[in-house]
Amino acid sequence: MSLDMYPDAFAGQAAFEAHGLGKRYRRGWALRNCSLRLPAGRICGLVGPNGAGKSTLLGILADVLEPSAGTVRVFGAAPGSEEAGHRTAFLSQDKPLFRRFTVAEMLRLGQELNPQWDAAAAESIVRAGDIPLNARIATLSGGQRTRVAFALAFGRRPDLLLLDEPMADLDPLVRHELMSVLMAEVAERGTTVLMSSHLLADLENVCDYLVVISSGGVRLAGDVDEILTAHTLLIGAEANAGARAELSRHTVVESRVGAGRSPRSSVPTAPSTVPGRLRVPPSKRSSSPICVRRTPRP
């Protein structure tokens, strides 16, 4: 899905723009000096290892967390403003729902709190999972609760949908179904989606934009096609001098070593976020997966 499909609605617009954004907890910085712009209308995967700062970034955009440094604008407005609040929906990892409410009561609450509520969209997501509307939230399985939380986020008809690990507790069929709902929503309304996930296969199929963060910093951000063209994943045995010399002409984004070996590099981004694989001849193999930014052609 690309911005080209919505030339009039979103041309040139940023869904959000962050400059020098930082969040400091007592133990230290969770997010630091983060500058990032997500064009409107994109489905963006947010990836990185545990503790990288993904939830922190999403929380700041959703106005659940206060940044300690820098600035951020959501569709040009401060995250805490009425304008940004109306246009943003956030599905957090803990999927906060009222346990004593029935599903119908949760949906009614969504309707009362949101002027642009789409009852039909929300109910259809719940019904597709065969969840009785009179069931209490406390009696639902984890996956069923996720579905209800999804319905509440969709029912708001947001322009920016922030999803923190939305698929983690769903079975593959339900993941596929909700991804299809997501894609249909984006196709119909041009909704911008920022979605953190460790399920890279899910992201690979739907995202057209990618942000990789680790240790609180943005390592890589951009159009998936451009990233794939500019990067290669090498996997092989120990590198010899010739291979190392060849690699030195490129920027190594990350390298990892198999069990029992000491790491050659400690930049902890996920290599499979850059899935272009290159087979290297045995003489040039390295001991670790290496993600390489190709040297630009002259």
Ligand SMILES: Nc1ncnc2c1ncn2[C@@H]1O[C@H](COP(=O)(O)OP(=O)(O)OP(=O)(O)O)[C@@H](O)[C@H]1O
């Ligand atoms: N409320 C908090 N108080 C103190 N430290 C926190 C708090 N929330 C997060 N952190 C720390 O901030 C860092 C980033 O956490 P965050 O939850 O943003 O990472 P994440 O990329 O979402 O991780 P995961 O993939 O495990 O969900 C971590 O080191 C975490 O321990």
